[in-house]
Amino acid sequence: MLAYLLRRLLLMVPTLLGVVTLTFIVTQFVPGGPVEQMVTQLRHGAHRGDGGGGGGYHGSQGVDAQQIEQIKKQFGFDKPPLTRYVLMLEHYATFDLGQSYFQHDSVWNVIRARLPVSVSLGFWTIVLTYLVAVPLGIAKAVRNGSRFDTATSVLVLVGYAIPGFVLGVLLLMLFGGGTFFELFPMRGLTSDDFDTLSATGKVLDYVWHMVLPVCASVVGNFAIVTILTKNTFLEEIGRQYVLTARAKGAPERDVLWKHVLRNAAIPLLTGLPAAFVGAFLNGNLLIETLFSLNGMGQLSYDAAIRRDYPVVLGSLFLFTLIALVTKLIADVCYVLVDPRIQFDSVDR
Structure with a gap:
């Protein structure tokens, strides 16, 4: 029984890795990511005149490149996909599921x-x-x-x-x-x-x-x-x-x-x-x-x-x-x- 349980526990590792990897790859090709959504919110806020565009919106020129880079850094998209993938696995190895992009809290909470x-x-x-x-x-x-x-x-x-x-x-x-x-x-x-x-x-x-x-x-x-x-x-x-x-x-x-x-x-x-x-x-x-x-x-x-x-990847992993x-x-x-x-x- 002990050998069987150990074998099954070891088989969980590639299964988890496969599920998380496949989902991570899919998220890289889904349109309308968090950066795009944030940029869209800035544009809509500026058009409504409620100040949502901040100082990075310049009319017909849209959101300037510096603000876009700041948004990418905020969400961690300033790093290459492979680097983000490795960092995610390192966090998951210690059961750190990361921070939600929009709920301002940890995924665990x-x-x-x-x-x-x-x-x-x-x-x-x-x-x-x-x-x-x-x-x-x-x-x-x-x-x-x-x-x-x-x-x-x-x-x-x-x-x-x-x-x-x-x-x-x-x-x-x-x-x-x-x-x-x-x-x-x-x-x-x-x-x-x-x-x-x-x-x-x-x-x-x-x-x-x-x-x-x-x-x-x-x-x-x-x-x-x-x-x-x-x-x-x-x-x-x-x-x-x-x-x-x-x-x-x-x-x-x-x-x-x-x-x-x-x-x-x-x-x-x-x-x-x-x-x-x-x-x-x-x-x-x-x-x-x-x-x-x-x-x-x-x-x-x-x-x-x-x-x-x-939240998607963390809840799926858990x-x-x-x-x-x-x-x-x-x-x-x-x-x-x-x-x-x-x-x-x-x-x-």
């Missing part, structure tokens, strides 16, 4: 300020998805072909077909004071008076704000986990060891929960990292925008639009690292669930 929203949304999405979908998938497998199986299949597939953003709009109209009932708040993670509330009041206020965005995020995930659980259980129920356990008189409950579940949990565990990364790290831009939640989805979008390259570690943990759990699997067989 910018990410930390947005993480609570995405953590909350992603955590409850994963928890509720597995708490509901796994038991439902087991019940469908046990009652395969029944009316219950058919009805629940229709429900989860309808939920899967409805985009989360559309469901969010519908929930706001019904329960957010949009058209019918005003039972839940329309925006934010907490109320304005959150700091003045008691401990119990803070918990209730937080849950009150999370109900609608979590419901909009979680419904579409039910179908995948439910159908996966059902199919896995059906496959395991038909195996010889299940027939043998039943022939020996083992209670059906023990057969399902002590024997079948242990083997059926393997594909669920292997799918957990992808679900974790998707819901926990990436954020949901549309849901965050709809419910006015400043999470990682909104941060990533704003950074890409504004060409805030340190989340790629977390995704790789999560995948490694899932592989370890994979082996712990089924001791028959050796680490060499799960090595990628």
Whole structure:
């Protein structure tokens, strides 16, 4: 196990390097970089007469070369691309993600300020998805072909077909004071008076704000986990060891929960990292925008639009690292669930 873990940790280095390098190269060819945006702002400010052009704007001559060089130096573009790339790798080696171009703060602080929203949304999405979908998938497998199986299949597939953003709009109209009932708040993670509330009041206020965005995020995930659980259980129920356990008189409950579940949990565990990364790290831009939640989805979008390259590259580096570690943990759990699997067989 130790050799396997060491090998996987070493393989993370070229993976991280490849992701960061490819993204850095792409940013060198994307038009409208931070220097161009700053120059455009100076020109527009001067045309509006609000003083935004500063002393470096000279009418039809535009921004003078000296001011442009100062802007390039401000953003670090006075150095060749290779030099900037090497400096970036040196900083990343010490987990220094740099400074945001436009938010006047370190990338670490910018990410930390947005993480609570995405953590909350992603955590409850994963928890509720597995708490509901796994038991439902087991019940469908046990009652395969029944009316219950058919009805629940229709429900989860309808939920899967409805985009989360559309469901969010519908929930706001019904329960957010949009058209019918005003039972839940329309925006934010907490109320304005959150700091003045008691401990119990803070918990209730937080849950009150999370109900609608979590419901909009979680419904579409039910179908995948439910159908996966059902199919896995059906496959395991038909195996010889299940027939043998039943022939020996083992209670059906023990057969399902002590024997079948242990083997059926393997594909669920292997799918957990992808679900974790998707819901926990990436954020949901549309849901965050709809419910006015400043999470990682909104941060990533704003950074890409504004060409805030340190935020783009830093968040990508951090989340790629977390995704790789999560995948490694899932592989370890994979082996712990089924001791028959050796680490060499799960090595990628």
